[in-house]
Amino acid sequence: MHTAEMVALARSRWPHVEIHCPPVAEVVVRLADDIAARLREAIEARGQALLCVSGGKSPVALFEALRALPLAWSQLTVTLVDERCVPPEHPDSNVRLVRAHLLQGAAAQARFVPWIDAPTPLLAEAAAQANALMAALPVPDVLVLGMGTDGHTASLFPHSPDLPRALDLATPERVCAVRLPEPPPQPNHPRLTMTLAHILRARCLVLPVQGADKLAVLSQAARDRNPPGLDALPISHILHQTTTPVSLWLPL
Numbered sequence: 001m002h003t004a005e006m007v008a009l010a011r012s013r014w015p016h017v018e019i020h021c022p023p024v025a026e027v028v029v030r031l032a033d034d035i036a037a038r039l040r041e042a043i044e045a046r047g048q049a050l051l052c053v054s055g056g057k058s059p060v061a062l063f064e065a066l067r068a069l070p071l072a073w074s075q076l077t078v079t080l081v082d083e084r085c086v087p088p089e090h091p092d093s094n095v096r097l098v099r100a101h102l103l104q105g106a107a108a109q110a111r112f113v114p115w116i117d118a119p120t121p122l123l124a125e126a127a128a129q130a131n132a133l134m135a136a137l138p139v140p141d142v143l144v145l146g147m148g149t150d151g152h153t154a155s156l157f158p159h160s161p162d163l164p165r166a167l168d169l170a171t172p173e174r175v176c177a178v179r180l181p182e183p184p185p186q187p188n189h190p191r192l193t194m195t196l197a198h199i200l201r202a203r204c205l206v207l208p209v210q211g212a213d214k215l216a217v218l219s220q221a222a223r224d225r226n227p228p229g230l231d232a233l234p235i236s237h238i239l240h241q242t243t244t245p246v247s248l249w250l251p252l
């Protein structure tokens with residue numbers, strides 16, 4: 001599917017979603033500017049802001065563009081949307097990713113709340129710790145999501161035995177332990193994910209999607225029934241809902 005077709009489908013299926021279609025070469029800069037503007041507004045309104053970020057490969061360029069922008073970094077708290085249950089120095093750790101690519105230069109003044117700091121983390125304990133950490137933070141001002149080619153977002157993986165619990169809007173949990181489905185996605189580590197209930201408390205969700213394989217998955221999500229059931233692609237639970245503003249970035 002071409003991006004223009006996906007944009008038309010997204011506009012008809014998700015009229016409540018704000019859709020941005022910058023040229024591919026400009027998407028990182030435009031998205032970083034947009035996030036920085038939202039964070040500045042939050043700081044102006046409340047004296048502080050909370051930014052929650054996803055892991056994976058896609059956010060690296062975004063982090064590097066964002067960290068170079070003028071922001072009152074010392075008034076910003078940064079935390080995660082999901083994490084792999086590995087020590088913080090592990091190459092697959094999202095803590096490591098954020099420290100290496102976002103919290104550099106002026107951005108190092110931001111307060112960072114990593115979910116895992118133990119050298120040999122245990123999944124249930126790490127989830128309990130992350131829950132307590134998130135309970136002590138305010139509502140996220142900007143929450144940056146990603147999407148995998150299996151339709152997962154955050155670490156809400158299709159067919160995980162923990163998906164029903166993580167999607168339960170009545171759960172008091174902010175973070176949930178996630179065992180991976182079979183066959184396991186890579187990297188093959190159990191995860192921690194922000195629950196859907198807590199993701200939807202954010203003031204704004206930002207979702208960049210790029211690449212033919214991901215567009216095909218997104219078009220499948222657009223065809224999922226509404227409201228989505230437990231068998232829907234996890235990303236459908238973000239895009240079909242109408243209570244939390246979503247900003248979808250589909251570069252042309």
Ligand SMILES: O=C1O[C@H](COP(=O)(O)O)[C@@H](O)[C@H](O)[C@H]1O
Pocket residue numbers: 054055056057058059082083145146147148149152153154155186187
């Ligand atoms: O495993 C993950 O994958 C998704 C997408 O990652 P990407 O490498 O395709 O950008 C990411 O959003 C999620 O946070 C992460 O755990």
